[in-house]
Amino acid sequence: MTKTIHIIGAGLAGSEAAWQAANMGVQVVLHEMRPHVETPAHETDQCAELVCSNSFRSDDADHNAVGLIHQEMRTLNSIIMQEGDKAAVPAGGALAVDRDIFSAGVTKALTDHPLITIEHGEITAIPDDWDNVIIATGPLTSDAMAKTIADLTGEKELAFFDAIAPIVHAESINMDIAWFQSRYDKAEGAGTGKDYINCPMTKAQYETFIHELTNAEYGLFKEWELPSGAPTLEEREIDTPYFDGCMPIEIMAARGPETLRFGPMKPVGLTNPHKPDNEQPYAVVQLRQDNALGTLFNIVGFQTKMKWGEQTRVFKMIPGLENAEFARLGGLHRNTFINSPKVLDENLRLKSRPHIRFAGQITGCEGYIESASIGLIAGRMAARDALGASFKKPPLTTALGALLNHVTGGANAETFQPMNVNFGLFPVPENPYQIMPNGKRKKLRGKDRKKCYTDRARIDLAHWIRNNRQEEEAA
Numbered sequence: 521m522t523k524t525i526h527i528i529g530a531g532l533a534g535s536e537a538a539w540q541a542a543n544m545g546v547q548v549v550l551h552e553m554r555p556h557v558e559t560p561a562h563e564t565d566q567c568a569e570l571v572c573s574n575s576f577r578s579d580d581a582d583h584n585a586v587g588l589i590h591q592e593m594r595t596l597n598s599i600i601m602q603e604g605d606k607a608a609v610p611a612g613g614a615l616a617v618d619r620d621i622f623s624a625g626v627t628k629a630l631t632d633h634p635l636i637t638i639e640h641g642e643i644t645a646i647p648d649d650w651d652n653v654i655i656a657t658g659p660l661t662s663d664a665m666a667k668t669i670a671d672l673t674g675e676k677e678l679a680f681f682d683a684i685a686p687i688v689h690a691e692s693i694n695m696d697i698a699w700f701q702s703r704y705d706k707a708e709g710a711g712t713g714k715d716y717i718n719c720p721m722t723k724a725q726y727e728t729f730i731h732e733l734t735n736a737e738y739g740l741f742k743e744w745e746l747p748s749g750a751p752t753l754e755e756r757e758i759d760t761p762y763f764d765g766c767m768p769i770e771i772m773a774a775r776g777p778e779t780l781r782f783g784p785m786k787p788v789g790l791t792n793p794h795k796p797d798n799e800q801p802y803a804v805v806q807l808r809q810d811n812a813l814g815t816l817f818n819i820v821g822f823q824t825k826m827k828w829g830e831q832t833r834v835f836k837m838i839p840g841l842e843n844a845e846f847a848r849l850g851g852l853h854r855n856t857f858i859n860s861p862k863v864l865d866e867n868l869r870l871k872s873r874p875h876i877r878f879a880g881q882i883t884g885c886e887g888y889i890e891s892a893s894i895g896l897i898a899g900r901m902a903a904r905d906a907l908g909a910s911f912k913k914p915p916l917t918t919a920l921g922a923l924l925n926h927v928t929g930g931a932n933a934e935t936f937q938p939m940n941v942n943f944g945l946f947p948v949p950e951n952p953y954q955i956m957p958n959g960k961r962k963k964l965r966g967k968d969r970k971k972c973y974t975d976r977a978r979i980d981l982a983h984w985i986r987n988n989r990q991e992e993e994a995a
């Protein structure tokens with residue numbers, strides 16, 4: 521293997537990957553198509569341009585998984601965090617940045633680095649003599665590159681839109697109302713016959729729910745998100761092959777009050793154990809396990825463009841979800857991403873072509889910081905390959921390790937959709953209890969519980985760094 525890493529895309533992930541790899545002593549060529557070829561959202565030729573909000577979200581490393589990943593990235597000398605901190609503007613507990621100062625800072629740091637060369641121009645195919653490649657072309661990957669990726673992964677494994685159903689923390693579901701059961705108790709594949717969480721509705725509850733669903737506030741697609749020839753912005757029902765199988769729930773509901781009851785909310789093959797008199801639900805909302813840990817469940821068929829505040833309001837009307845905590849809310853956006861749990865190995869390499877790695881949003885993480893963090897890991901992995909050394913992944917109990925695990929296998933490949941970092945991706949701490957003065961154990965909740973996750977993460981990250989350093993010194 522040669523020592524040069526070719527990174528395609530100088531966005532959040534590509535920039536971070538280049539910085540990390542170069543700092544490990546490896547030569548990097550960073551390829552960026554802007555300004556020669558534009559995306560519909562970028563406006564400059566700078567590295568790590570923020571295409572929308574200027575916020576990196578919560579900076580609370582004690583109680584928030586995003587704040588924790590900030591801290592982990594700072595510990596690992598992240599260029600995105602370094603320049604983000606320098607460009608910070610007042611934003612309460614969040615880290616928000618002056619976007620121009622931020623991108624200019626990243627661009628300068630990369631340009632000044634003796635081991636990084638930035639080449640402008642669209643990459644449409646992977647040349648045969650590139651043997652260590654990171655594809656970090658993001659949610660707006662150019663058409664030609666998307667075609668190349670589809671050829672590499674298989675067309676079915678590349679999506680052009682996300683269609684996200686809300687994801688709920690399992691422990692926030694009220695199991696005094698809901699119950700585990702698969703339709704007709706079918707135990708297929710890895711199933712046990714009790715694979716879904718079912719939330720029952722009476723006729724009155726269903727009718728109120730449909731009314732609220734169809735009268736809620738919705739976001740609109742941006743013009744450039746619509747394929748050419750699609751209807752106007754105001755007509756949200758888009759008749760296009762991009763949306764096969766991911767029709768928004770509100771569009772289905774608007775087709776008629778009974779449509780959902782004959783679709784994702786059909787009440788057949790289910791028996792409510794909380795109703796011993798065999799009372800049948802009028803409709804049922806099902807939730808399916810979303811990660812191998814069993815900490816997250818997605819609401820089946822509930823992809824939506826409802827505004828976020830509205831989603832919380834309307835979905836909490838579902839019996840059993842009245843106290844639901846959402847790991848992520850639903851959405852539909854233009855977004856190019858691969859089915860990472862299926863096509864990538866645990867080192868972010870394409871199983872069929874291990875010299876090609878993926879990083880950033882295209883791997884199915886979601887958000888500036890998440891994209892940069894997968895870039896950070898990919899850059900370090902690629903550098904270790906170039907140096908002929910193996911890479912030890914960060915532990916699953918850290919934010920970096922939990923997100924990496926999610927996109928490379930922790931998530932269910934069948935239902936894989938982009939995901940932010942959140943505590944639902946971490947294993948539940950072994951001892952989330954507090955000993956009370958009377959000697960009894962009290963289950964920790966809220967902030968105290970989150971602190972258990974972040975304290976553990978800090979200890980485990982420090983161990984990981986120490987072990988890696990010892991290995992590098994011994995090599």
Ligand SMILES: Cc1cc2nc3c(=O)[nH]c(=O)nc-3n(C[C@H](O)[C@H](O)[C@H](O)COP(=O)(O)OP(=O)(O)OC[C@H]3O[C@@H](n4cnc5c(N)ncnc54)[C@H](O)[C@@H]3O)c2cc1C
Binds near residue numbers: 559643662
């Ligand atoms: C419209 C929009 C708004 C978003 N808003 C937010 C937000 O507010 N907050 C948030 O946290 N996340 C947001 N995201 C999600 C996501 O976090 C960002 O898109 C983030 O920039 C992803 O980082 P990335 O490095 O994976 O991709 P990008 O930052 O997009 O970087 C990819 C780079 O690859 C380049 N490229 C593409 N194809 C080629 C090619 N063939 N050859 C060479 N270069 C190529 C692009 O020009 C780009 O510079 C948004 C996404 C979109 C699409």
